[in-house]
Amino acid sequence: MNHLLTKISCDTDEIKLKTLNELKNICNQCKACELSKTRTSVVFSDGSPNAKIMLIGEAPGADEDASGVPFVGRAGQLLNTFLEEAGLDRKKDFYICNTIKCRPPQNRVPTNEEKLSCQAYLMGQISIVKPKIILLCGATAANTFIEQEFKISQIRGKWLNIFDDIDVMAIFHPSYLLRNHSLEQGSPRWLMKKDLESIKNKLKELE
């Protein structure tokens, strides 16, 4: 993958797209962990490589494994609804991916070994896309970057100091919101709306 890293400094849209496609082609052939034996598709990304926001989820589920696209199942559809209500455009404002690119059987949480095996792809995506904002969607995505113990309910909604030049926020995963229907003040769905408001404000500041 070294030749990819040398190209990352070439920052035109054309080179960015070409380099991402090269990384995706390598990823599509990947057999670095056991999940390669049970996957239907490698689920690399969705959205725009030129987006200012990168949303990182946990892992593909059954619908994503079948389609090869992240966040297309029920949780993904709920995410779309929240984004639309916040006036954010999934295809234009976001580059969307997961911490690992292949579905764990029965949607179990990815192991640390699987996350480590897949880390080069995620870090490659961050290096190439160069987002201004990263959203860590759910606890599994958050603990890829945060070493100390935390509860997602305690850290969500705060701007975290993880990268020097990227604003990072943890948010609830939409699959958690599927199990929590209340819109009352202080409820997870209410907090998600609030977080998306502050993300939209941050995006405006960056424009």
Ligand code: SF4
């Ligand atoms: S999960 Fe990542 S490391 Fe494992 S086979 Fe898929 S692409 Fe390779």
